[in-house]
Amino acid sequence: MNVIVVGSGIAGLTAALHAHESGHVVTLVTKGALGDGSTGFAQGGVAGVYGDGDSARQHARDTLDAGAGLSDPAAVSILVAEGAARIAELIARGVAFDRSPDGQLLLGREAAHSHARIVHAGGDATGAAIARALSAAVRASGITVVEDAFLVDLVVVDGAVRGIRTLVDGTLGGLDAEAVILATGGAGHLYAHTTNPEGTTGDGIAAALRAGADVADLEFVQFHPTILDSAPAFLVSEAVRGEGAILIDADGRRFMFDVHPDGELAPRDVVSRAIARQAAAQGSPVRLDATMLGAEMLAKRFPTIDRVTRERGFDWAHEPIPVTPAAHYLMGGIVTDLDGRTSIPALFAVGEVARTGVHGANRLASNSLLEGAVFGARAAAALRMPASAPLPAPTRRGDDPLPDRTTTSPFSRPALQQLMWDHVGLLRTDDGLAQALDVIRSWRATAPAPRDVAAHEDANLLLLAEATVSAALRRTTSVGAHFREPALIGV
Template sequence: HLIRLGAPFDRALDGKLRLGLEAAHSRRRIVHAAGDATGRELFSALLAVARRTRSITIMEGATALRLVVAEGGVVGLLAVLHSGVFALPTRRVVLATGGIGGLFGETTNPLSSYGHGLALAACAGAELADLEFVQFHPTALDTPRQPMPLISEAVRGEGAVLVDEYGHRFLAAIPGAEFASRDVVARAIANQLAAGHRVYLDARRRLGQKFAKRFPAIDAACKQAGIDPAMEPIPVRPAAHYHMGGVAVDAEGRSSVGGLWACGEVACTGLHGANRLASNSLSEAIATAAWVAASVAGTSTGRQWPRLPAVFPLRPDPSPLRQLVSNALGIFRNGKALREAIPTLLPIAVGETATADPALVALLIAIAALRREESRGSHYRSDFPGREAAALPSRLTLCTAFESAVALSWQRSERSR
């Protein structure tokens, strides 16, 4: 389907799709475009199709502020453009807003990706699922640049290895080594860094001078930082990368709120469980978008002008929260840090500052992380390192999250007296 839409996937000399190997996969099954620029190439192809489609109107620069809900269903959308706030009457809204990486101090995501769609859905009353599962990619380029350039797992798929400053392969004793799942590799690297070591991805032996041709975007990012991957190892560290949790949806992408669908990273379809496999996110986004489109097409387009609220939320700014979120919701979590973070986030989340919506999303994730007293997939609790026998999903709404946060805040204030 993507090829028909113009996506230029890489091919071998015989014309067949070139397949790559990535972490936790048992064989080569990953397709790429322009070497290591798959996302950019897919975006360009899909955007070109959207611009040619007469039934699609693209409003560049517009930011959704709130969904307007009446009698359990969506009736409109409030948004802001440079000309001001405006309302769109509609009974059908699809959220496809991406992830939450911008809440963290170190991320591969755009810094503005704070969980915008989660805030919209939560404030509309939608049920949210598995929010505690945040994936940290093991190998982001360790430089001050933000967002951090991603050093794709495909580099390890071509034979690169992870070493410390002495050249020691510290993953060699772990099952799967460099191809272990992302949570395992990320924790191993984080432990090395915490012990005062540096961590590098060494591609010199297996790729050498072929690196620039095979991974042109990564090569350019490294050279911009003064590193030549053909001649020296690449410094890496984990960074927030993907959110398995999201708006709880059914097989057609429908949320618990009438007229509201979600697909892509903002949705929780359950396809990724607690620990997404490399490169499965684009496949999920394409597949679920088709299901959502079919579902939306079969519903009413009735309109009703929404009533505008008296107060509009400001354009969000997650930057003041990043240190707090990184400390409480990073690779290693514990109940003490979570119980301290939640009462701090609550008054910000219910306020009227630009940090309110990002704080709301962080609060929801923290509540979910505190409730899951086990370690599973990307969610690791140092105070509960074991895994329960039953893999139970988690569910919450804005109302239940606020109830938990208020109770924790009250307990904290009582103890401080």
């Protein structure tokens, strides 16, 4: 079968390798260079190695609890059942996870995990190690790689996907295929503050929406609690808190236990909201105190964070550092079955672009790399297989007709990002969401046809912004990462 994989993070690389090794003719298309994207920035690690007292069953329970009751138990069961094989595969492909002197895998713990079960590489450079190893494996395999190719749209013929349209060096082109696997990542650049690298503009989800694919759970955007409050955005891994670091207010008081019994290891949505509220109340950033861990341990366990914080003038071994939340991960996306199939025949989706049902309303830390590996392999295996079960019911896509009017606020990407940050961020209100939807629809109604990559990205962000706000308006109750502030009566 002639297969196109779009995207070269852990999900796309895994899918491409498995499809190639199963005898398919694979072309991997990536927006930047091979291995670019969010995977290479992942610090924490890969959940799924169980020590004494831990088990896949407990990992599943933690995942379901973090998902606030909206995860798909079948998808979660697959994630934890197949995780060990995928981690072993990463090791076999050359990922050197950190080990103790006697050769045992070192295990870290992050928020909402009941046990230490996260393997890591290079201390806090797990994603970079994975991206290097899998990219090298793809190069060595002979898989055709097309770099610096922007996904413009999917080609749909007689209701099935039969290829993609691309923009390369300003020239429109296309590639034919019998199946397309989207692994294009999330849409962090919907927001003014994000951990995501440049280029995460929702291109795959937008192309799927235009083709008529079902999406769901776009309202569930995860904000990472601890980004160094120093531009450009730099993530301070949750594993730092897993090792014992604490969050303190302007007076040096530890405040998280006022909010949740798990303190700093509460689910990410809880910690992020608590940090945002505390910072607003005191008029200054909260601080992450890791001084009790000592300079030697910090430098060894978190070498990347140690280097960057020092480069920016912070000595985190001796003083607390200022942190703030930022948009990090999209739990929703293109609806898939348990093998990556979407509602359009011959179109698959894996990784952050997909809504497998694993994450529910809030992703458990370090499940994203695991999900990419597990479901990337499953999608490749399913290329010749019939669907085993119907897709889960999607939410509406939010594709109501655009209003025939203009707005006094001219569109720019920073304006959209600030609008989303202000009204579709950590704390949402009915009025704020309605205002955001009105502005976004006005911008879309007056947007010119895109001609270059930046304009196509803007169009994708606008389409996805409208779908995200529409989904947030429809979900009137708070759950997980979607938090609706109560309306003020009589105001």
